[in-house]
């Protein structure tokens with residue numbers, strides 16, 4: 001996909017996840033999802049990569065999801081497990097790729113969450129998410145992975161840490177900027193700067209997965 005639909009753009013989560021269901025109809029069996037995300041884990045630095053071991057479905061706990069409403073059985077059963085949402089055998093292949101590409105110093109494994117956005121988080125939000133065991137925060141991916149798992153697509157996802165979420169209140173300067181604020185320009189720049197490295201990383205993953213198929 002080139003880009004994606006986001007909930008904050010006004011689309012219901014079923015539309016945000018629609019491309020995944022289209023992929024299913026086209027015969028896709030593996031999903032590699034990526035996202036730009038804020039780092040919550042204090043070990044993370046800007047430009048690091050977090051392999052998603054799991055996600056915390058905060059919107060789902062509030063009753064939002066791509067699968068709310070009448071169930072269309074072409075896209076899987078009404079009820080389904082999410083215990084092993086992120087495929088361990090793909091993760092193992094990626095762990096090897098990380099070693100081969102000598103990326104260990106910048107790659108972590110952790111838990112992602114999707115918030116509604118489009119505002120970035122308050123300090124209180126950030127502190128709460130950390131206390132809930134979340135390592136990175138964005139505004140996508142979770143509903144895509146839910147739709148994929150419902151229809152049996154195997155999933156791998158990673159976050160590019162584009163900014164560090166602040167756990168402290170900053171001081172606002174005269175021009176009204178604030179040292180601890182995140183701005184989308186920063187997010188886009190880190191994404192752009194990492195483009196070549198991530199392309200190689202994803203190409204390696206596709207290659208490793210395709211050896212299985």
Ligand SMILES: O=P(O)(O)O[C@H]1O[C@H](CO)[C@@H](O)[C@H]1O
Nearest residue numbers: 034035036138139140184187
């Ligand atoms: O998750 P992706 O689409 O990578 O984008 C992330 O970056 C944007 C905010 O900067 C939000 O859309 C958030 O979800």
